Amino acid sequence: MAKVRDIVLMDKPGERVLLLGNEAIARGALEANIAVYAAYPGTPSSELTDTMAMVAQKAGVYMEYSTNEKVAFETALAAAWSGLRAMTAMKHVGLNVAADTFLSAVGMGVEGGFVIMVADDPSMWSSQNEQDTRVYAKFANVPVFEPISPHEAKEMTKYAFELSEKFKHFVLLRTTTRSSHARGDVVLGELPEEIKQGKRKFGEFKKDPSRFVDVPANARRFHPQILEKIEKIREELAECPFNWIEGKEDAKVGIIAPGLAYAYVKEALAWLGVNDVKVLKLGTPFPVPYKLLEKFLEGLERVLIVEELEPVVEEQVKTWVFDKGLTIEIKGKELVPRVYEMTTRRAVTAIAQFLGLETPVDFAKIDEKYEKVKTIAPPRPPSLCPACPHRNSFYAIRKAAGSKAIFPSDIGCYTLGVLPPLKTVDTTVAMGASIGIAHGLSVASGEKQIIVATIGDSTFYHTGLPALANAIYNRSNVLIVVLDNFVTAMTGDQPNPSTGETPHGPGKRIPIEEIAKAMGADFVAVVDPYDIKKTYETIKEALKVKGVSVVVSRQICALHRIGQMRRRGEKWPLYTVNEEKCTGCKICINAYGCPAIYWSEEKKKAQVDPIMCWGCGGCAQVCPFGAFEPIKEGEQ
Amino acid sequence: MKDYNIVITGVGGQGVLTASQILGWAALRAGYKVRVGEVHGMSQRFGSVIAYVRFGEDVYGAMVPEGKADVIMAFEPVEALRYINYLKEGGLVIANSKPIPPVQVSMGLAKYPSMEEIRNIIENEFKAKLIAFDAEELAIKAGHAITTNTVLIGALTQTPEFPLSAEHVKEVIRLSVPPKAVEVNMKAFDLGVQAARELLGL
Numbered sequence: 079m080a081k082v083r084d085i086v087l088m089d090k091p092g093e094r095v096l097l098l099g100n101e102a103i104a105r106g107a108l109e110a111n112i113a114v115y116a117a118y119p120g121t122p123s124s125e126l127t128d129t130m131a132m133v134a135q136k137a138g139v140y141m142e143y144s145t146n147e148k149v150a151f152e153t154a155l156a157a158a159w160s161g162l163r164a165m166t167a168m169k170h171v172g173l174n175v176a177a178d179t180f181l182s183a184v185g186m187g188v189e190g191g192f193v194i195m196v197a198d199d200p201s202m203w204s205s206q207n208e209q210d211t212r213v214y215a216k217f218a219n220v221p222v223f224e225p226i227s228p229h230e231a232k233e234m235t236k237y238a239f240e241l242s243e244k245f246k247h248f249v250l251l252r253t254t255t256r257s258s259h260a261r262g263d264v265v266l267g268e269l270p271e272e273i274k275q276g277k278r279k280f281g282e283f284k285k286d287p288s289r290f291v292d293v294p295a296n297a298r299r300f301h302p303q304i305l306e307k308i309e310k311i312r313e314e315l316a317e318c319p320f321n322w323i324e325g326k327e328d329a330k331v332g333i334i335a336p337g338l339a340y341a342y343v344k345e346a347l348a349w350l351g352v353n354d355v356k357v358l359k360l361g362t363p364f365p366v367p368y369k370l371l372e373k374f375l376e377g378l379e380r381v382l383i384v385e386e387l388e389p390v391v392e393e394q395v396k397t398w399v400f401d402k403g404l405t406i407e408i409k410g411k412e413l414v415p416r417v418y419e420m421t422t423r424r425a426v427t428a429i430a431q432f433l434g435l436e437t438p439v440d441f442a443k444i445d446e447k448y449e450k451v452k453t454i455a456p457p458r459p460p461s462l463c464p465a466c467p468h469r470n471s472f473y474a475i476r477k478a479a480g481s482k483a484i485f486p487s488d489i490g491c492y493t494l495g496v497l498p499p500l501k502t503v504d505t506t507v508a509m510g511a512s513i514g515i516a517h518g519l520s521v522a523s524g525e526k527q528i529i530v531a532t533i534g535d536s537t538f539y540h541t542g543l544p545a546l547a548n549a550i551y552n553r554s555n556v557l558i559v560v561l562d563n564f565v566t567a568m569t570g571d572q573p574n575p576s577t578g579e580t581p582h583g584p585g586k587r588i589p590i591e592e593i594a595k596a597m598g599a600d601f602v603a604v605v606d607p608y609d610i611k612k613t614y615e616t617i618k619e620a621l622k623v624k625g626v627s628v629v630v631s632r633q634i635c636a637l638h639r640i641g642q643m644r645r646r647g648e649k650w651p652l653y654t655v656n657e658e659k660c661t662g663c664k665i666c667i668n669a670y671g672c673p674a675i676y677w678s679e680e681k682k683k684a685q686v687d688p689i690m691c692w693g694c695g696g697c698a699q700v701c702p703f704g705a706f707e708p709i710k711e712g713e714q
Numbered sequence: 715m716k717d718y719n720i721v722i723t724g725v726g727g728q729g730v731l732t733a734s735q736i737l738g739w740a741a742l743r744a745g746y747k748v749r750v751g752e753v754h755g756m757s758q759r760f761g762s763v764i765a766y767v768r769f770g771e772d773v774y775g776a777m778v779p780e781g782k783a784d785v786i787m788a789f790e791p792v793e794a795l796r797y798i799n800y801l802k803e804g805g806l807v808i809a810n811s812k813p814i815p816p817v818q819v820s821m822g823l824a825k826y827p828s829m830e831e832i833r834n835i836i837e838n839e840f841k842a843k844l845i846a847f848d849a850e851e852l853a854i855k856a857g858h859a860i861t862t863n864t865v866l867i868g869a870l871t872q873t874p875e876f877p878l879s880a881e882h883v884k885e886v887i888r889l890s891v892p893p894k895a896v897e898v899n900m901k902a903f904d905l906g907v908q909a910a911r912e913l914l915g916l
């Protein structure tokens with residue numbers, strides 16, 4: 079198993095390798111001779127950005143971790159204006175953040191190819207909402223591609239750059255969790271000379287205010303131009319290699335399978351043993367190429383559209399059929415759920431129902447049997463890591479502010495503070511929202527309610543900054559605790575302005591306390607959450623101040639630290655329970671809740687799992703009886 | 715071969731994703747069309763984790779459909795039970811018997827089932843076979859608890875009708891781990907093979 083970096087840079091056209099969907103897209107971008115890449119991480123898009131970070135310098139690509147999706151979008155866009163091939167990537171909600179620029183700039187078009195990769199998360203495995211980026215494609219009149227496999231994702235990336243350049247238009251590459259996080263066999267293509275030599279490419283921005291300044295007089299020209307472009311692209315896509323018709327030519331029944339749904343349809347047909355249908359595989363759910371659709375519909379009496387989430391293809395197909403005055407029975411969302419992700423089970427069930435067949439296994443029976451499992455398998459939600467500094471911060475905040483205080487929080491690992499026993503997260507909405515919500519709650523309560531907001535470092539730079547300015551300017555009365563663990567932990571340990579480092583060397587560190595001071599916060603302090611008492615006392619003090627208080631709770635992410643120590647072969651202290659001192663009061667479990675601590679029913683004592691303990695010593699500070707003791711070196 | 719489907723389950727941090735990648739590579743090197751399905755992000759933080767490894771002609775998506783897994787390899791007993799709906803009738807579950815009680819259990823908010831309860835549902839309700847053994851103990855015997863996943867992969871290769879040879883999979887592990895970890899992993903693999911053969915009566 080070679081390293082991802084080496085595979086993605088491998089100069090062996092024709093070689094078959096195993097790559098994650100996101101890694102395959104990175105390879106596709108290199109094969110397309112990308113020059114500039116800028117993105118802010120977000121599951122399930124992050125591995126694309128992380129792979130670009132690994133290969134960029136060697137391949138002569140400018141790559142950055144931007145501070146949010148909007149600036150990432152603008153960075154890549156300006157490079158594309160300058161004639162370079164450029165790409166940005168984000169999770170679905172990232173496009174909401176970048177939407178202002180996206181929808182305003184789309185009429186200006188580009189010179190170099192510009193590909194916007196957006197990763198959706200149907201079923202919300204790691205997300206705060208379920209949204210369908212293909213709706214944005216329609217909204218902005220931008221073509222959207224959706225791959226069925228890592229190999230196709232790579233090929234589509236290349237094609238997307240070419241299409242973008244040909245029509246001077248934006249192109250969306252939409253994945254989902256199941257295509258971004260699927261590993262599959264990929265055949266490597268040629269790498270361009272410049273990538274092989276690692277030569278940075280530079281562009282030139284040619285001034286044209288009539289195009290790049292969107293005053294109304296110019297913008298009025300853009301809208302009709304966009305509509306004209308998208309119809310030309312619709313024509314072009316009838317010939318695109320990712321759209322095709324397969325199956326029985328003179329079939330009476332057809333199935334339309336957009337994006338990854340094609341994979342489930344193929345499996346469902348094989349599982350059902352059905353082979354007398356015609357299938358339209360659509361790699362471009364918007365715009366649906368009408369020429370190809372017309373050919374597909376020839377001779378069909380009934381059509382089923384197996385589509386995940388919103389009826390984007392369904393509406394286009396139905397509109398076209400209606401306009402042509404055809405009488406074909408078309409079923410879609412009646413048989414295919416509009417919520418959550420597509421599965422083979424869903425495809426099998428819909429197709430079986432549509433064709434009047436039995437499913438190959440009795441899913442209802444499986445569900446029935448599974449009811450028993452549900453009653454006896456204890457839930458195992460994710461939790462903060464052992465030694466996570468956020469746990470200590472929440473513990474101290476709750477103790478200092480009391481349970482009557484309201485705790486608006488934000489998006490990051492610390493969102494897990496919602497779970498028992500910490501329960502110090504009362505609201506989360508979208509990145510950066512903690513501060514605005516805290517301010518609004520304070521206003522609503524007449525500044526009487528104690529409000530303690532928590533926000534991570536990465537989230538603070540992302541969208542916390544303008545919210546803090548607003549709170550200070552409007553003389554709010556809130557405490558904001560910035561949980562500064564130096565990295566963007568939730569999405570896989572990416573650097574940000576608190577880290578100071580970039581993947582390619584030193585960046586510039588921006589200390590959060592200096593920002594708070596410069597903005598005029600009424601109280602600013604920095605604490606180490608590994609010192610729980612001091613953290614508690616500082617929060618108490620901050621709560622006495624009327625106005626906006628900012629406490630930066632700073633300690634390196636435990637997962638990051640342990641990873642580094644493991645690589646260096648270093649050891650960390652391990653804690654154990656002195657059973658003579660443990661009274662079985664369970665404070666460590668019922669108030670602190672470190673996953674390394676568990677309860678022994680036999681002994682009626684707390685125990686530490688030595689494999690899970692990462693040695694922060696928080697338990698020793700929390701236990702009123704001093705029962706947690708470090709194991710002596712050598713006895714570990 | 716039309717398709718072979720493996721479901722791998724465990725607790726975030728136990729090495730479920732590493733195991734799925736190794737099996738994916740092994741299948742690729744044996745010339746198969748491969749899909750590995752993973753979930754990154756939130757669940758990796760000590761939550762319940764599932765991954766899928768599939769290979770063969772009829773494989774397109776990355777997820778094993780419910781009722782279609784040939785085998786489940788579980789790093790933890792409750793996690794074997796939680797995903798049992800993926801297994802086909804007559805399928806096999808290979809599980810590490812060492813429990814990791816969730817925090818909710820320690821807090822007294824939930825109960826951890828006994829191995830008998832787990833076995834009962836798997837064997838009597840789902841008509842499957844369960845072989846369970848302390849893979850962590852064998853890993854420690856091999857030299858390090860971190861090789862628990864290698865022990866389990868070793869055991870997995872003994873599944874009746876498993877399409878890849880034990881030697882082939884072992885070779886992929888040898889090439890995948892850092893040089894200084896090769897020896898412990900090879901030992902761990904063999905211990906897993908042995909344990910499974912005994913339990914399966916081979």
Ligand SMILES: Cc1ncc(C[n+]2csc(CCOP(=O)(O)OP(=O)(O)O)c2C)c(N)n1
Nearest residue numbers: 120172489490491534535536537566567568
């Ligand atoms: C608009 C948007 N972009 C990206 C994400 C993905 N995401 C979830 S949490 C997070 C940041 C976490 O970093 P930080 O605030 O430093 O907290 P940590 O996880 O390190 O505790 C990101 C980028 C998102 N949910 N929404």
